[in-house]
Amino acid sequence: MMTPRIRKEVDEALFAFVDRRRPDLLAVSPDLAPLLDALDSLLAGGKRLRPQFCYWGWRGAGGGTEPGIVTAAASLELLQASALIHDDVMDSSDTRRGQPSVHRRFEELHRRESLLGAAEPFGVGAAILLGDLCLAWSSQMYESSALEAERLARGRTVYDRMRTEVMCGQYLDVLEGARRGGTVETALRVVEYKSAKYTIERPLHLGAALAGAPLPVMEALSAYGRPLGIAFQLRDDVLGVFGDPAETGKPAGDDLREGKRTVLVALTAERASPAQVEVLERHLGDPALDGAGVDRVRTIIEESGGLAACEEMIERYADQAAKALADAPLTSEAVKALEDLAVAATSRQA
Amino acid sequence: MMTPRIRKEVDEALFAFVDRRRPDLLAVSPDLAPLLDALDSLLAGGKRLRPQFCYWGWRGAGGGTEPGIVTAAASLELLQASALIHDDVMDSSDTRRGQPSVHRRFEELHRRESLLGAAEPFGVGAAILLGDLCLAWSSQMYESSALEAERLARGRTVYDRMRTEVMCGQYLDVLEGARRGGTVETALRVVEYKSAKYTIERPLHLGAALAGAPLPVMEALSAYGRPLGIAFQLRDDVLGVFGDPAETGKPAGDDLREGKRTVLVALTAERASPAQVEVLERHLGDPALDGAGVDRVRTIIEESGGLAACEEMIERYADQAAKALADAPLTSEAVKALEDLAVAATSRQA
Numbered sequence: 001m002m003t004p005r006i007r008k009e010v011d012e013a014l015f016a017f018v019d020r021r022r023p024d025l026l027a028v029s030p031d032l033a034p035l036l037d038a039l040d041s042l043l044a045g046g047k048r049l050r051p052q053f054c055y056w057g058w059r060g061a062g063g064g065t066e067p068g069i070v071t072a073a074a075s076l077e078l079l080q081a082s083a084l085i086h087d088d089v090m091d092s093s094d095t096r097r098g099q100p101s102v103h104r105r106f107e108e109l110h111r112r113e114s115l116l117g118a119a120e121p122f123g124v125g126a127a128i129l130l131g132d133l134c135l136a137w138s139s140q141m142y143e144s145s146a147l148e149a150e151r152l153a154r155g156r157t158v159y160d161r162m163r164t165e166v167m168c169g170q171y172l173d174v175l176e177g178a179r180r181g182g183t184v185e186t187a188l189r190v191v192e193y194k195s196a197k198y199t200i201e202r203p204l205h206l207g208a209a210l211a212g213a214p215l216p217v218m219e220a221l222s223a224y225g226r227p228l229g230i231a232f233q234l235r236d237d238v239l240g241v242f243g244d245p246a247e248t249g250k251p252a253g254d255d256l257r258e259g260k261r262t263v264l265v266a267l268t269a270e271r272a273s274p275a276q277v278e279v280l281e282r283h284l285g286d287p288a289l290d291g292a293g294v295d296r297v298r299t300i301i302e303e304s305g306g307l308a309a310c311e312e313m314i315e316r317y318a319d320q321a322a323k324a325l326a327d328a329p330l331t332s333e334a335v336k337a338l339e340d341l342a343v344a345a346t347s348r349q350a
Numbered sequence: 351m352m353t354p355r356i357r358k359e360v361d362e363a364l365f366a367f368v369d370r371r372r373p374d375l376l377a378v379s380p381d382l383a384p385l386l387d388a389l390d391s392l393l394a395g396g397k398r399l400r401p402q403f404c405y406w407g408w409r410g411a412g413g414g415t416e417p418g419i420v421t422a423a424a425s426l427e428l429l430q431a432s433a434l435i436h437d438d439v440m441d442s443s444d445t446r447r448g449q450p451s452v453h454r455r456f457e458e459l460h461r462r463e464s465l466l467g468a469a470e471p472f473g474v475g476a477a478i479l480l481g482d483l484c485l486a487w488s489s490q491m492y493e494s495s496a497l498e499a500e501r502l503a504r505g506r507t508v509y510d511r512m513r514t515e516v517m518c519g520q521y522l523d524v525l526e527g528a529r530r531g532g533t534v535e536t537a538l539r540v541v542e543y544k545s546a547k548y549t550i551e552r553p554l555h556l557g558a559a560l561a562g563a564p565l566p567v568m569e570a571l572s573a574y575g576r577p578l579g580i581a582f583q584l585r586d587d588v589l590g591v592f593g594d595p596a597e598t599g600k601p602a603g604d605d606l607r608e609g610k611r612t613v614l615v616a617l618t619a620e621r622a623s624p625a626q627v628e629v630l631e632r633h634l635g636d637p638a639l640d641g642a643g644v645d646r647v648r649t650i651i652e653e654s655g656g657l658a659a660c661e662e663m664i665e666r667y668a669d670q671a672a673k674a675l676a677d678a679p680l681t682s683e684a685v686k687a688l689e690d691l692a693v694a695a696t697s698r699q700a
Contacts, residue, residue: 025518028543031525032518086482090475115528117609117635125440125524128478129517132436132485136513139489143506149499156493163486167479168375168382174475175381178465193378259467285467 003052003340006070010051013067013074014043017141034109035130038102042081045097045249049232050076050203052341053225057207060334061217071145072155072210076203078138083166085131089124090174091258092287098249103127147210155210162202169194173260177285182261184270188230191263195236196229200345216329223324224338231317232345234310237262239348241298242307247349253294259285263313268306276300318346353402353690356420360401363417363424364393367491384459385480388452392431395447395599399582400426400553402691403575407557410684411567421495422505422560426553428488433516435481439474440524441608442637448599453477497560505560512552519544523610527635532611534620538580541613545586546579550695566679573674574688581667582695584660587612589698591648592657597699603644609635613663618656626650668696 018039025032054073063069087093088101095101100108107123109115115122142159143152173190176182204221213221239248240255241264255262265284269277283289283297301307325338368389375382404423413419437443438451445451450458457473459465465472492509493502523540526532554571563571589598590605591614605612615634619627633639633647651657675688 021514024514028515028518029522029539031522035518035521082482086478090471090478092471110528115525116530117528121440121442122524122528124474126521128436128440128481129521129524131478132432132481133514133517135482135485136489136510136517139486140506140510140513143503149503153493153499156490160486160490160493163490164371164374164483165378167483167486168378168385171385171476171479172379172381174472174479175465178460178467178472180466189379 003056003337003344006052006055006337007048009067009070010048010055010074010077013071014077017071017074017078017137017144018043021137034106035126035133038105038126038130039081039134041099041105042084042097042102043077045099046077046080047344048074048077049341049345050080050199052337053200053203054207056334056337056341057204057213057221058211059207060204060221060328060330060338061208061211061213062331063207063211066146068146069207069210072142072147072152073203073207075138075141075145076206078134078141079163079166082131082134082138083170085127085134087170089127089131090170093250093254093258095250095254098246101127102130151210151212154212155206158202158206158209162198162206165193165202166198169198176261177259179261182266182269184263184266187261187263187266190261191230191233192226195233196226198229199232200229201225220324220328220330224321224328224342227317227324228321228342228345231314231321234263234314234317235346235348237264238307238310238314241301253289253291253297256284256294256297257287257289264301264306264310267309267313268301268304271306271309272300272304276304314346318342353406353687353694356402356405356687357398359417359420360398360405360424360427363421364427367421367424367428367487367494368393371487384456385476385483388455388476388480389431389484391449391455392434392447392452393427395449396427396430397694398424398427399691399695400430400549402687403550403553404557406684406687406691407554407563407571408561409557410554410571410678410680410688411558411561411563412681413557413561416496418496419557419560422492422497422502423553423557425488425491425495426556428484428491429513429516432481432484432488433520435477435484437520439477439481440520443600443604443608445600445604448596451477452480501560501562504562505556508552508556508559512548512556515543515552516548519548526611527609529611532616532619534613534616537611537613537616540611541580541583542576545583546576548579549582550579551575570674570678570680574671574678574692577667577674578671578692578695581664581671584613584664584667585696585698587614588657588660588664591651603639603641603647606634606644606647607637607639614651614656614660617659617663618651618654621656621659622650622654626654664696668692 022036051073058069084096085102088096089103093101094104103123106126107119110119110122173194176190201222204225208217208221245252280300283293321342372386401423404426408419434446435452438446439453443451444454453473456476457469460469460472523544526540551572554575558567558571595602630650633643671692
């Protein structure tokens with residue numbers, strides 16, 4: 001099994017990149033140290049799924065073992081760090097990967113140092129800026145990978161599309177959460193752009209484009225990556241409601257308090273009785289929802305058949321991905337690695 | 351005078367880039383139209399200083415008239431749009447360039463469409479995402495300019511440094527605003543990174559690096575750009591307190607309400623009586639500061655000699671820039687354009 005070694009190489013490339021930025025920042029001012037600390041803490045967690053899909057997209061398309069690909073792939077983790085930091089601001093989340101979210105860390109710094117003004121906007125400001133820095137650094141890291149200029153130019157087209165897709169998908173997600181009458185269909189459209197393409201299909205395409213893959217390979221990666229990406233997000237939705245906080249790194253029920261209009265919620269709403277829908281609508285998005293309320297919503301999701309329908313969808317999409325992979329014109333080593341990654345991306349453990 | 355023509359070309363390149371993104375976004379969802387509308391509205395204003403400095407850095411270093419340089423230079427305007435959108439969120443500003451700020455626009459959309467949940471976090475979320483999109487698009491636009499790959503690689507080093515500097519400078523600015531006992535020296539350090547380098551020196555360096563300028567040219571551009579950048583920001587500080595809202599596009603006294611610890615404020619605090627300092631500290635950062643309060647602070651800034659000291663600094667730095675420019679190893683056409691830009695950047699009119 002090759003994926004753990006690649007994951008380790010991704011980590012090394014990522015931390016090496018951040019470490020090279022460190023002295024420059026501290027030379028500007030030692031006051032910038034908390035930004036680096038917050039980033040170190042965030043990057044300590046994470047499954048590195050996107051870099052691994054990128055790497056195996058490359059290898060699957062016949063790319064070699066040069067270290068440049070690991071650097072280019074690892075840059076996706078900085079893009080993801082940016083998205084998480086800004087996402088947590090937008091959702092007012094307290095925790096991420098089992099640690100305080102970045103904006104909460106800086107609120108705490110504001111209090112600890114008895115700074116002037118309100119702590120909350122200070123935390124938000126710092127988090128917006130650190131997210132911006134991570135976004136800028138993701139493209140800097142990509143461009144700094146030692147791959148040939150023509151390869152990087154080919155990959156850039158995918159990278160550009162992916163960034164636009166994920167940002168637009170996030171906006172559609174915010175909008176969906178603020179609208180009445182979301183359906184399974186509208187929730188799936190959000191999943192497609194915000195999460196499925198961004199997490200799996202585009203990283204695969206990025207690696208393959210860097211390797212110079214022909215169209216049939218790109219299409220085969222889509223046939224595998226698109227359903228797997230949906231299955232990944234549906235699993236994430238289920239874990240967001242039923243997952244163990246020790247594993248998800250998020251308090252139980254956070255997704256419910258944030259009022260996320262997930263496919264799981266839409267499947268439940270379709271199947272629930274009017275009385276159950278009333279409870280669901282009342283609890284979803286209630287920032288003060290307590291443990292008993294979370295339990296009530298969980299029961300509705302289970303008893304309505306919403307959970308079973310969601311698990312069935314996950315299985316169906318994961319099967320579709322597996323079948324597509326079996327037929328894909330990829331190297332056998334990559335097929336094996338992508339099988340393992342499919343399991344990791346849809347596993348019942350966070 | 352060449353600068354108006356270049357400004358027009360920058361505008362054309364900028365709007366052409368955004369227009370090429372438009373159909374892709376609307377194909378994802380017509381719900382994305384408000385993001386494009388908000389960006390159009392923001393980009394309708396602005397003096398395009400950064401692209402113009404970049405362009406004349408290029409021409410000054412012997413670069414030709416190929417259109418690629420205008421595209422690369424215009425990409426700085428998207429970076430600036432990102433910074434402004436996020437800055438307005440951090441400062442809770444209501445207006446920008448005489449229009450509602452992006453987060454306020456989306457608050458208004460939330461109310462108009464009677465969306466669920468609170469309008470304010472919806473506005474903030476949309477603005478964070480549109481700022482992210484502009485940041486991603488700025489590098490996409492830069493890379494899409496038709497300049498040779500080696501030129502773009504040289505320029506990228508400057509671009510990367512500039513982005514990191516402005517984001518770190520912004521954080522230091524937020525921190526400075528939250529600390530007691532700011533001095534002229536600490537305020538100037540913020541100015542250097544957040545504004546001076548970002549607005550003038552780095553755009554000049556970017557153009558020159560793209561043109562393949564040798565070290566003496568880069569140093570000459572610094573000798574001109576660094577003091578001019580400081581003069582630019584000090585002028586901005588003065589306009590932030592005394593400027594005509596019709597010209598600045600910001601309500602009178604906004605900088606005071608936000609509690610900005612500008613060099614102007616530090617110069618005033620150094621010169622004011624204890625009683626004046628007490629009034630100054632009480633009013634600075636008061637979000638409810640009314641017109642009478644703004645007038646009281648203005649009077650203190652004038653009577654203490656803070657304003658005169660600031661005007662003197664502006665003149666000194668602008669003179670220093672002018673002298674450096676006279677000796678600079680640049681083409682005479684560029685020297686003339688940079689003289690005009692120096693006037694535009696430090697003019698008493700916004």
